[in-house]
Amino acid sequence: MSRIELPVTGQAPPERADAARNRRKILDAAARLVAEQGPDAVTMNAVAHAAGMGVGTVYRRFGDVSRLLFALLDEDERRFQEAFLSGPAPLGPDAPADVRLRAFLHTLAERLVEQRAVMAVAEAASPGARYESGAYLTMHTHVAMLLRGARPEADAPVLAHLLLAPFVPSLFEHLTAREVPVDRIKAAIDALLGSGQNPVDQATGRSVR
Structure with a gap:
């Protein structure tokens, strides 16, 4: 059976090292909030605080919750x-x-x-x-x-x-x-x-x- 290639979610051009680090920090912070308090606790402000960065950085990286x-x-x-x-x-x-x-x-x-x-x-x-x-x-x-x-x-x-x-x-x-x-x-x-x-x-x- 021949394989049909499909687009894989999240594909994007390679990130700069600092952008990749920020993305990882934000996602790790969001994961901690979900594990400790549940998904309703995930807000852009809460994630920014947990990640130790400005909320503007979180918005620029992801746009919304x-x-x-x-x-x-x-x-x-x-x-x-x-x-x-x-x-x-x-x-x-x-x-x-x-x-x-x-x-x-x-x-x-x-x-x-x-x-x-x-x-x-x-x-x-x-x-x-x-x-x-x-x-x-x-x-x-x-x-x-x-x-x-x-x-x-x-x-x-x-x-x-x-x-x-x-x-x-x-x-x-x-x-x-x-x-x-x-x-x-x-x-x-x-x-x-x-x-x-x-x-x-x-x-x-x-x-x-």
Whole structure:
């Protein structure tokens, strides 16, 4: 199967050493605030204070809280992209398109369950930022590519948006608050895809339906 290269989120020209150091200090400070006080504590002023620099530097580097929090998620996003672009099957290239699509959406659900709090604050700070971010554009391009392979008759670009639409932090906060486990969410994804596959609990080997 030939590999289609997709843009990786966060790609940019190499930074000057001082700019890279400032970026790292800001992200480390933001990560400490999230770990110690939760994502709601992340403001530009709080991050600047924690990083020991002027708030103007933080604004110039990231623009707003949403972009700062999305940048904080970027390292995990890069690992995720590497996995679905070039990693092993079923997420990576050496699997049929429909199998890869199912694995991709399952993994995306797991990531949202784990990171929903930070993602929720990032999205609330700038609701439209999701659709213009490199991460979303890459995911949309990837899902559309898989849909063209699995369902050639479908309107892949629009269907890709609709498949990704439920993967927002607010919905996963709602489901988690009602103690809906991730395996149940994955089973619902399979029903949405019409895969006909019976999800299995990886720990027990039993059906989760």
